[in-house]
Every structure is written in C-alpha cells, then in structure tokens.
Amino acid sequence: MLRDISFSLRQGEVAALVGPSGCGKTTMLRIIAGLDRDYEGTLRRPASGRLGMVFQEPRLLPWRSVDDNVRLVAPAIDDDELVTLFDVLELGLHRTHYPGELSLGLARRVALARALAVSPELLLLDEPFVSLDEALAARLRDALAKLVDRRAVTTLLVTHDIDEAVGLADRILLLSARPAQVLAEVPILTPRGARTGNDLASVKAAIASRLAAVA
Amino acid sequence: MLRLVSLALFIGAWFLGSWLAGEQMLPAPTTVLAAILVEARSGDLFIHLGATLARVFFAFVLAMAVGAAIGLLMGRHALADRLGDPWLVVLLNLPALVIIVLAYVWGGLTEIAAILAVAINKVPNAIVTIREGARALDPALDDVVRVFAISRWKALRHVVMPQLAPYVAAASRSGLSLVWKIVLVVELLGRPNGVGFEIGVAFQLFDVTRILAYALAFVAVVLAIEILLVQPFERRASRWRVRPA
Numbered sequence: 001m002l003r004d005i006s007f008s009l010r011q012g013e014v015a016a017l018v019g020p021s022g023c024g025k026t027t028m029l030r031i032i033a034g035l036d037r038d039y040e041g042t043l044r045r046p047a048s049g050r051l052g053m054v055f056q057e058p059r060l061l062p063w064r065s066v067d068d069n070v071r072l073v074a075p076a077i078d079d080d081e082l083v084t085l086f087d088v089l090e091l092g093l094h095r096t097h098y099p100g101e102l103s104l105g106l107a108r109r110v111a112l113a114r115a116l117a118v119s120p121e122l123l124l125l126d127e128p129f130v131s132l133d134e135a136l137a138a139r140l141r142d143a144l145a146k147l148v149d150r151r152a153v154t155t156l157l158v159t160h161d162i163d164e165a166v167g168l169a170d171r172i173l174l175l176s177a178r179p180a181q182v183l184a185e186v187p188i189l190t191p192r193g194a195r196t197g198n199d200l201a202s203v204k205a206a207i208a209s210r211l212a213a214v215a
Numbered sequence: 216m217l218r219l220v221s222l223a224l225f226i227g228a229w230f231l232g233s234w235l236a237g238e239q240m241l242p243a244p245t246t247v248l249a250a251i252l253v254e255a256r257s258g259d260l261f262i263h264l265g266a267t268l269a270r271v272f273f274a275f276v277l278a279m280a281v282g283a284a285i286g287l288l289m290g291r292h293a294l295a296d297r298l299g300d301p302w303l304v305v306l307l308n309l310p311a312l313v314i315i316v317l318a319y320v321w322g323g324l325t326e327i328a329a330i331l332a333v334a335i336n337k338v339p340n341a342i343v344t345i346r347e348g349a350r351a352l353d354p355a356l357d358d359v360v361r362v363f364a365i366s367r368w369k370a371l372r373h374v375v376m377p378q379l380a381p382y383v384a385a386a387s388r389s390g391l392s393l394v395w396k397i398v399l400v401v402e403l404l405g406r407p408n409g410v411g412f413e414i415g416v417a418f419q420l421f422d423v424t425r426i427l428a429y430a431l432a433f434v435a436v437v438l439a440i441e442i443l444l445v446q447p448f449e450r451r452a453s454r455w456r457v458r459p460a
Binding site: 033034035050051052053055057059061062063064072073098100114118124 | 355356358359361362363364365369373374377452455456
C-alpha cells in the first residue's frame with residue numbers, strides 16, 4: 001500500500017500529506033498513531049509521545065457531554081484553558097450538549113478541541129474538515145491555524161484538498177497513487193496568517209508544475 | 216389505564232376460577248390476601264421474604280460480576296472465546312436441579328453451597344448476553360482510547376461499560392427472574408427458611424392458600440425492585456439517547 005516513504009517533521013511545523021483518495025494517507029496516519037502495527041520501517045515519535053488526533057469521523061462518546069468528552073482525555077486541563085479553547089472553536093454554548101444533539105460541523109469542532117486539550121506533542125489530522133460546506137471549513141481552518149500557531153504544535157495533516165493544505169501547512173508533501181510514494185515536497189514560506197490570494201495561487205501553480213514534472 | 220383493565224380482568228378470572236374449582240384447589244384472591252396479612256402480622260412473612268431476598272441478592276451480584284467479566288473476556292479475545300465455548304455449552308445445558316443437588320452433596324447443606332448453586336445456574340446466561348455486547352463494541356472508540364492513552368480502568372468505566380449498558384440491563388432483567396425462581400428450589404431442597412422452604416411445607420399440607428400467599432408476596436417484592444431499581448438505572452444509562460437535537 002505504501003512504499004519507500006520517508007519524511008520528518010521539525011518541531012512546531014505543520015506538514016500536509018496530499019494525495020488522491022485511497023492512496024494510503026489514512027493508513028500512514030494510523031501507523032504514526034500506533035494504531036496499525038503491521039508495517040515495516042522505522043518510526044520516531046516525540047519523546048513524551050503525547051498524541052492528539054482528529055479522525056475522519058468525530059468519534060466522540062455519545063453518552064458524555066461535550067465538556068466531559070474533552071475532560072476524559074485531558075483530566076488535568078485547567079478551566080481557563082478549556083474556556084479559551086471552546087471560545088476559539090465557538091463551542092462555548094454547547095458544552096453541556098451530548099454529541100447526538102450536535103451537527104456534524106459542531107461535532108468535528110469538539111473532536112478538534114479534544115485533540116488540542118491534551119497539549120499534544122504531535123497533532124494528527126485525518127481530513128478533519130471533509131464533507132463540510134466550504135464557508136464553514138474555511139472558518140474552522142482559520143480557528144485551527146490560530147490554535148496551532150499559538151502553541152507551536154507539530155502537526156501532520158492528511159487531506160486530498162489542495163486548498164486546505166495550502167491554507168494550513170508550512171510544507172506540503174505530494175503523494176502518488178497506490179503504492180504511495182512522495183512525489184514532491186513544496187515548502188510555503190509566507191506565514192499562515194499573512195497569506196494572500198496571490199500567495200495561494202502561486203503555491204498552487206508550483207504544485208501543478210511539480211506534478212507535471214513527475215508525470 | 217389499559218394496565219388497570221388488564222389487572223381487573225386477571226382478578227375477575229381468578230374469582231371465577233376459584234368459584235368453579237372450589238376454595239380447596241384455588242382459593243379466592245380475598246382469602247389469599249387475608250393469609251398474607253396473617254403471615255405479615257406474625258412477622259414470619261418478613262423473615263422468609265428477607266431470607267429469600269438476601270439469597271437472591273448475593274447470588275445475583277456474584278453471577279453478574281463473574282458473568283460480565285468472563286463474557287467481556289470471551290467477546291474481546293478470540294482465544295478465550297474458543298477455549299471457553301465448550302464449557303459454556305455444557306453449563307448452559309446442565310439442568311438447574313443437577314447443579315443444586317451436586318452443590319449440596321459436595322458443599323453440605325450450607326448457605327454458601329446454596330448461593331453458589333444459584334449463581335452457577337445464572338452465570339452462563341450472563342456470559343452469553345455480555346459476550347454479545349462485547350462483540351458489538353465499537354472499534355472506532357477503541358482507537359480513541361489507544362491514541363489518547365486512556366487508562367484501562369477509565370476506558371472500562373467510561374468507554375466500554377456505557378456501550379454494554381443495554382446488555383447488562385437485559386442480563387439483569389432475565390437474571391433477576393431466573394435467580395429468584397432457582398433460589399426457591401434451593402430453599403425447598405436444603406434451607407430451613409425462605410419462601411421456597413415455606414412453599415415446601417405448604418405443599419406437604421396441600422395448603423394452596425399459603426403457597427399463593429408467599430408466591431404473590433415475593434412477586435410484589437420483585438415488581439418493586441423492577442420499578443424502583445432496574446427502570447431508573449435504565450433511564451439513567453440511556454439519558455443521552457432520549458434528548459433529540
């Protein structure tokens with residue numbers, strides 16, 4: 001499924017794995033998260049190994065309120081920190097709700113809050129905004145960018161959406177179809193907050209030319 | 216309202232049956248009620264109900280705890296399932312009477328032998344139900360437990376048990392009725408008190424009134440447990456389901 005893939009992340013860097021659907025991106029994340037042990041190769045995680053992960057589906061516990069879902073994984077979190085986190089993700093009004101009462105967009109935000117609440121050394125995001133409408137996805141991307149920047153969380157984002165990758169990442173790794181290999185690496189030098197439409201367009205052009213070169 | 220009509224119909228049919236069969240074979244509801252009151256006034260009723268209830272409680276708790284632990288193990292691990300399955304089939308099909316008689320032969324006519332005999336009768340039942348629940352546990356939530364390094368105990372309490380709650384409730388329901396029926400047999404065969412013992416005495420005297428008095432008194436106790444304990448537990452365990460968006 002995956003072959004000859006090797007890359008590493010710098011402390012505090014946001015990298016995006018971009019590739020066609022079904023190329024093995026999720027498998028890659030599962031291996032990194034320690035959920036899939038059936039692989040050959042070496043893997044080095046940050047020393048403390050504290051992981052935060054957002055799965056493709058929210059995967060909340062339906063019998064615990066939003067608040068309790070987050071507190072279960074981060075029992076030591078202090079109240080101020082939790083309030084800030086919920087504020088940035090616009091979840092303040094939903095803390096006592098059960099996941100069954102939330103829309104998909106809200107549930108996704110709770111999953112994001114849960115992953116960030118543990119102050120992860122490594123944050124893994126598996127298509128966190130897939131199947132949301134574009135406006136909402138853009139708002140959540142901004143919120144996520146803010147949170148990741150504030151704490152300098154090393155992040156690996158998996159997506160098939162180039163816009164999402166270009167909006168969030170410091171570096172983009174382009175994967176081929178199965179068996180997936182790294183086709184090209186595209187660094188983005190402009191900081192996340194300061195990217196203009198022109199920057200995004202030029203990065204996308206760069207990606208297109210790299211892809212054309214390998215094809 | 217419909218329940219009341221149904222209950223009235225039942226009592227009416229009882230009166231009719233009593234009139235047809237005679238007081239000897241089927242005493243009227245009023246006769247039985249009077250007998251319950253007499254037994255209650257002398258205090259005997261409460262001694263025997265208490266003895267039976269205590270046995271039901273200990274046997275039930277023991278059987279549910281052991282059954283849940285083994286059921287969870289067998290539902291989660293294929294090896295345990297394969298090893299345990301033949302034992303389970305044997306236990307499921309061993310008649311209650313055989314277990315009770317063997318327990319008394321091996322353990323003497325003691326309280327411990329009595330309670331163990333009842334518990335062993337219920338355990339395979341609990342295992343089967345909880346194992347079904349364990350097989351249906353959501354692997355997606357297991358991933359969450361792994362990624363966020365949630366401790367075993369917390370995962371059991373907050374991730375696994377809530378998923379098993381409907382199965383535990385089902386096992387409790389059927390368990391409670393099964394356990395109290397078997398407790399009566401155990402008491403009949405080898406205990407000096409309890410509802411089963413009283414019914415045994417009444418049987419030797421062909422005292423149908425007394426048999427019905429004790430049986431109905433205990434049914435009332437079981438109903439009270441169902442309404443006051445089992446149903447509130449179920450409501451609490453499923454409160455996250457009932458509030459729609």
